[in-house]
Amino acid sequence: MSSDRPRTPTSDGDGPLARALRLSAATSVVGVIGYPISHSLSPLLHNTAFAEMGLDWVSVGFPVPPGQAARALIGARAMGIRGLSVTMPHKEEAAQASDRCTTEADRLHAVNCLINEEDGWLGDNTDGAGLLAALARSSRFDPSGQRCMVVGAGGAARAVIAALGDGGASEVIVVNRTAARGQSAAALAGPSGRVGTTAEASSCALVVNATPVGMDDVDSGSPVWPVDPGLLGPGQLVVDLVYHPPVTPWLAAAAGQGSITSNGLGMLVHQAALQIERWTGTTAPVDAMWAAVEGG
Numbered sequence: 222m223s224s225d226r227p228r229t230p231t232s233d234g235d236g237p238l239a240r241a242l243r244l245s246a247a248t249s250v251v252g253v254i255g256y257p258i259s260h261s262l263s264p265l266l267h268n269t270a271f272a273e274m275g276l277d278w279v280s281v282g283f284p285v286p287p288g289q290a291a292r293a294l295i296g297a298r299a300m301g302i303r304g305l306s307v308t309m310p311h312k313e314e315a316a317q318a319s320d321r322c323t324t325e326a327d328r329l330h331a332v333n334c335l336i337n338e339e340d341g342w343l344g345d346n347t348d349g350a351g352l353l354a355a356l357a358r359s360s361r362f363d364p365s366g367q368r369c370m371v372v373g374a375g376g377a378a379r380a381v382i383a384a385l386g387d388g389g390a391s392e393v394i395v396v397n398r399t400a401a402r403g404q405s406a407a408a409l410a411g412p413s414g415r416v417g418t419t420a421e422a423s424s425c426a427l428v429v430n431a432t433p434v435g436m437d438d439v440d441s442g443s444p445v446w447p448v449d450p451g452l453l454g455p456g457q458l459v460v461d462l463v464y465h466p467p468v469t470p471w472l473a474a475a476a477g478q479g480s481i482t483s484n485g486l487g488m489l490v491h492q493a494a495l496q497i498e499r500w501t502g503t504t505a506p507v508d509a510m511w512a513a514v515e516g517g
């Protein structure tokens with residue numbers, strides 16, 4: 222019913238409402254598939270970029286239940302959806318359902334970005350490149366020749382491990398609760414990847430936590446850390462892929478040791494920026510995207 226109501230004139234100039242009311246049958250549509258999806262910041266990031274770029278494109282969230290990604294791709298292609306961002310729990314199913322995959326997505330068996338090409342869906346993965354782009358921008362970090370540690374071996378860790386190997390890290394040390402998963406994740410970095418222990422953290426230029434561990438409040442008793450903050454210090458870049466809260470207790474402890482710290486917001490922004498570039502062929506306005514999620 223509400224969609225049949227006449228539109229109310231707005232006075233917000235070129236604000237989001239004015240822009241939304243300009244959507245038409247010619248507007249290009251992209252979206253994010255996941256479940257649940259209502260919390261996703263991806264549409265905000267994409268729509269900020271489209272507005273800044275002056276493109277008649279729009280991004281929306283599609284709640285696709287588990288096991289339904291392949292069907293969603295068929296429907297989305299039939300409707301001419303230009304691209305899809307893919308989040309939990311669909312990254313692996315999207316890789317299987319893609320008509321083709323980039324080398325990156327093939328290697329990870331995970332797709333976070335789908336591009337609707339003439340011959341079908343091209344599956345890509347921008348997660349690892351997104352984190353490295355974020356660290357280059359915020360801390361001028363270049364993995365080339367550096368010893369790095371990644372704690373975790375899940376989807377996010379695997380993308381980061383592969384990107385560090387590609388980026389020329391001298392060593393990518395992987396630490397994971399389940400040894401076999403750690404071993405197969407370390408192999409993604411090629412010859413520089415190996416399994417190790419957190420005791421080696423003090424010799425690493427970069428330490429990344431890609432697990433949910435380290436969210437405990439320090440005052441709550443004996444906290445469980447991904448890496449003992451006592452092993453971290455000045456000159457090291459310490460990253461927690463979690464971004465809510467913006468400063469996890471582990472990141473705060475690492476900062477207290479003098480390390481440079483960064484949360485996962487940069488990875489989120491830059492993986493979305495790379496998606497925009499894959500879809501539109503144009504450089505994404507990263508500063509505006511950052512401002513949107515930082516509330517600036």
Ligand code: NAP
Pocket residue numbers: 372373374375376377378397398399402431432433434462463464484485486488489
């Ligand atoms: P995932 O595939 O489920 O992997 C989780 C990883 O954490 C596995 O290596 C798992 O070890 C380990 N783990 C879980 N609970 C643990 C515990 N209690 N003790 C020790 N290890 C534990 O998850 P994911 O998608 O990779 O996400 C990992 C983290 O990255 C999450 O915090 C997520 O919010 C964050 N993330 C951030 C972004 C971003 O854009 N910033 C994107 C994706 C994910 P086992 O192998 O032993 O199970």
